[in-house]
Amino acid sequence: xxxxxxxxxxxxxxxxxxxxxxxxxxxxxxxxxxxxxxxxxxxxxxxxxxxxxxxxxxxxxxxxxxxxxxxxxxxxxxxxxxxxxxxxxxxxxxxxxxxxxxxxxxxxxxxxxxxxxxxxxxx
Amino acid sequence: xxxxxxxxxxxxxxxxxxxxxxxxxxxxxxxxxxxxxxxxxxxxxxxxxxxxxxxxxxxxxxxxxxxxxxxxxxxxxxxxxxxxxxxxxxxxxxxxxxxxxxxxxxxxxxxxxxxxxxxxxxxxxxxxxxxxxxxxxxxxxxxxxxxxxxxxxxxxxxxxxxxxxxx
Amino acid sequence: xxxxxxxxxxxxxxxxxxxxxxxxxxxxxxxxxxxxxxxxxxxxxxxxxxxxxxxxxxxxxxxxxxxxxxxxxxxxxxxxxxxxxxxxxxxxxxxxxxxxxxxxxxxxxxxxxxxxxxxxxxxxxxxxxxxxxxxxxxxxxxxxxxxxxxxxxxxxxxxxxxxxxxxxxxxxxxxxxxxxxxxxxxxxxxxxxxxxxxxxxxxxxxxxxxxxxxxxxxxxxxxxxxxxxxxxxxxxxxxxxxxxxxxxxxxxxxxxxxxxxxxxxxxxxxxxxxxxxxxxxxxxxxxxxxxxxxxxxxxxxxxxxxxxxxxxxxxxxxxxxxxxxxxxxxxxxxxxxxxxxxxxxxxxxxxxxxxxxxxxxxxxxxxx
Numbered sequence: 001x002x003x004x005x006x007x008x009x010x011x012x013x014x015x016x017x018x019x020x021x022x023x024x025x026x027x028x029x030x031x032x033x034x035x036x037x038x039x040x041x042x043x044x045x046x047x048x049x050x051x052x053x054x055x056x057x058x059x060x061x062x063x064x065x066x067x068x069x070x071x072x073x074x075x076x077x078x079x080x081x082x083x084x085x086x087x088x089x090x091x092x093x094x095x096x097x098x099x100x101x102x103x104x105x106x107x108x109x110x111x112x113x114x115x116x117x118x119x120x121x122x123x
Numbered sequence: 124x125x126x127x128x129x130x131x132x133x134x135x136x137x138x139x140x141x142x143x144x145x146x147x148x149x150x151x152x153x154x155x156x157x158x159x160x161x162x163x164x165x166x167x168x169x170x171x172x173x174x175x176x177x178x179x180x181x182x183x184x185x186x187x188x189x190x191x192x193x194x195x196x197x198x199x200x201x202x203x204x205x206x207x208x209x210x211x212x213x214x215x216x217x218x219x220x221x222x223x224x225x226x227x228x229x230x231x232x233x234x235x236x237x238x239x240x241x242x243x244x245x246x247x248x249x250x251x252x253x254x255x256x257x258x259x260x261x262x263x264x265x266x267x268x269x270x271x272x273x274x275x276x277x278x279x280x281x282x283x284x285x286x287x288x289x290x
Numbered sequence: 291x292x293x294x295x296x297x298x299x300x301x302x303x304x305x306x307x308x309x310x311x312x313x314x315x316x317x318x319x320x321x322x323x324x325x326x327x328x329x330x331x332x333x334x335x336x337x338x339x340x341x342x343x344x345x346x347x348x349x350x351x352x353x354x355x356x357x358x359x360x361x362x363x364x365x366x367x368x369x370x371x372x373x374x375x376x377x378x379x380x381x382x383x384x385x386x387x388x389x390x391x392x393x394x395x396x397x398x399x400x401x402x403x404x405x406x407x408x409x410x411x412x413x414x415x416x417x418x419x420x421x422x423x424x425x426x427x428x429x430x431x432x433x434x435x436x437x438x439x440x441x442x443x444x445x446x447x448x449x450x451x452x453x454x455x456x457x458x459x460x461x462x463x464x465x466x467x468x469x470x471x472x473x474x475x476x477x478x479x480x481x482x483x484x485x486x487x488x489x490x491x492x493x494x495x496x497x498x499x500x501x502x503x504x505x506x507x508x509x510x511x512x513x514x515x516x517x518x519x520x521x522x523x524x525x526x527x528x529x530x531x532x533x534x535x536x537x538x539x540x541x542x543x544x545x546x547x548x549x550x551x552x553x554x555x556x557x558x559x560x561x562x563x564x565x566x567x568x569x570x571x572x573x574x575x576x577x578x579x580x581x582x583x584x585x586x587x588x589x590x591x592x593x594x595x596x597x598x599x600x601x602x603x604x605x606x607x608x609x610x611x612x613x614x615x616x617x618x619x620x621x622x623x624x625x626x627x628x629x630x631x632x633x634x635x636x637x638x639x640x641x642x643x644x645x646x647x648x649x650x651x652x653x654x655x656x657x658x
Contacts, residue, residue, distance in 0.1 A: 007299035019374035026540030030358035042430030080256030105271035109278030121628035185415025
């Protein structure tokens, strides 16, 4: 089965090589111009840049990333479930109920986050 | 997988693992860890654990490390300044590390099973995702539910920890 | 070593990259400009070649010969790395897409792996790095904000993406994408139950959750590829282009290429999962009505023509979806950020989850 993964490796190598080659060609054939101080400044619609280049951003983004990991885990568990579902459901419905209970447990957390406004960006 | 590829991926993991520790820029460390995870995924796949390998990429490289990058940016961590090295402490650390490796080597050397060659691994004919699925829902149903509770606790923890910002 | 496997794979990879993806990206950009112009009652690019058909060539030449400039206060290494990281996942994801049946007896899929769809999600989730790093390394406000917004949006919609397709795998029982195609050839496309064993009522019942899946998945693809109405990360009017503001010449070109390649890959996945990939049923009467199948299994010319026809069918379907991408862009206004997050986390997340259990219950109590 590992043979099937060899083309993936080749594809990655080709993709990396292609990206690198394009950049190299661009450096070689691209025109090189003068550097000036104004050219080096960050683009802010023609104004002189104000304040820090990397402003602080809301804790919301960080919260979303955390919640994403947790719910991503849930999805990961659903794939092996989906794959064996059809062949197992014939002899017992246990597999349906066990996934339902798993999701219900997680949904408690989801509803809590929702009620606490963790997913509400309006505020 | 041919031994050649094994050494490439193992080497990749070790080099970038060292990169995590040695880089002064936290973003560089985080990215090294991503590459190291990709190498680990390849090693999992070489052991026929395709599902675990791909999950390693999906969850660790694709989700956990994005969070790390976010935190690095949120806290606006800059590259560490070159610190004066505390020679006494580093000597102590190296001594402990050497002692530990000697100990491990000694134990492995005297361990009976370590002197026998590994029996060749049986190549499974069943698709490993099927395998994981049937084991999870037949033999390990209770642990599976407990994982659910664990994730629930984590979810509530996340929300509570950032509550000061929320209402 | 397996020289046959390596040679054919390399041929397929290079063929897909240089004969299909790159020309398709160029002409999608051209089509986007022409269609946008048509929708807005303008003319669009029509100077280079007949009807402006050589415009993409001129664009590429222009990007290559532009000054390769990186601002001094940018973080040089990551500034260079980011465009590559944005492009590579979009190309690599294509490895598992079955874009044709067989040609000369070689299956037309680069890597037929058993974790198919998870591979797509895993590699696609790495696309976030290009954008986040591009924004961070530019050391400038607009790109930084665009990068953070974009990555946050992409991970949010990855949830809907992952949940939306589970009903398909409940029905098929395999994660391998060629098995999904095989199932659709035998039983009709996922959202078109009349194309297979249409006398089976369970098929019609299952088509409802499939349709929901299709809608959620396609909308999530729009959000993943940062297309309107979800293009907040690059919102020209407020972020001056977002994460690629500070980029020029071919580095900008790579970002652009990556974005359009991701659109093509996304459409290809939608076609594979819901529209039967390369399968085109031909109605025929040979002692009663049935659907005939054209594939590359015939001898000699028949097989080769059949194989080429399948590949053409696949990319024709992809092209139709790409047209929809462009059409939607000029039809819907942009969402506000809180609406976008609410839509992803509340609306689509819940619908997709309920949809999974509806499918599961249908399968449990009304087996096909």
